[in-house]
Amino acid sequence: MRQTLLATSLLGLSAIMPAYAADYVIDTEKAHAFIDFRIQHLGYSWMSGRFNDFSGTFSYDAEKPEASKVDVDIDVTSVDTNFAERDKHLRERFLETDKFPKASFKSTSFKQQDDGSLMVTGDFTLHGVTHELSFPVQKVGEGADPWGGYRAGFVGETEFTISDYGINVDMLGPSSQVVYLTLSIEGIKQ
Known part of the structure; x- marks a missing residue:
């Protein structure tokens, strides 16, 4: 009888305790x-690249x-467009990485959307500003990995x-003022 009462009490307590989100480290x-x-190159084609070094949770x-x-x-110093001279130019003229070597994104809210995506809003810092x-994020998937861990992956574009x-350098024309950024992350549950 006592065990049943204790089990019932614990079950009732767990029902009122808030659930907590799982914490993940981004697997870089x-x-x-x-x-x-x-980013568009002179309005004629696209230049693409990536940042090789980043971390997050x-x-x-x-x-x-x-x-x-x-x-x-x-x-930001890890910018890589697969062309060393252009990367050097981006670091020195556009990104001024000697003054602004880091960028960051820190979320302030997530909202569930009707299409199943999440709208994430946060503070994006680049070039000291x-x-x-805000941008939509889709869950790619989650589950156990072959090494005994648990992973979740998401992708978002903005x-x-x-x-x-x-960044007021205009060497590539007006169509080159917009940057399209894709964040594709896979995290390992801690």
Whole structure:
């Protein structure tokens, strides 16, 4: 009788206790996460690249996705367009990485959308300037991995105008002022 009462009490207590989101570390060590970008080149074609060095964490609970969080720090000096001279030019003239070597995104809210995606809003800092940025995020999947861990993956795309972040270099024409950014992350549950 006592055991039944104790079990019933614990079950009742667990029903009123809040569920907590699981914490994940973004897996950048084995190239399971990417921050890619593209920008028009003179309005004739696209230049694409990525940031090779970044780190971050996120929290996610499928039962309460609005409680999610994400925090990403980017080493802007790791910009890579597969052309060393252009990368040097981007570091020196556009990104001024000697003054602004880091960028970051820190979420402030997540909202469930009718299509199943999440709208994430947060503070994006680039070139020493911070602005609020919102974009939709889709869950790619989650589950056990072959090494005894648990993983979850998401992808989101957004765009921003470089002049909003104090980058006022216009060598590639007006169509080259918008950067399209894709964040593809896979995290390992902690």
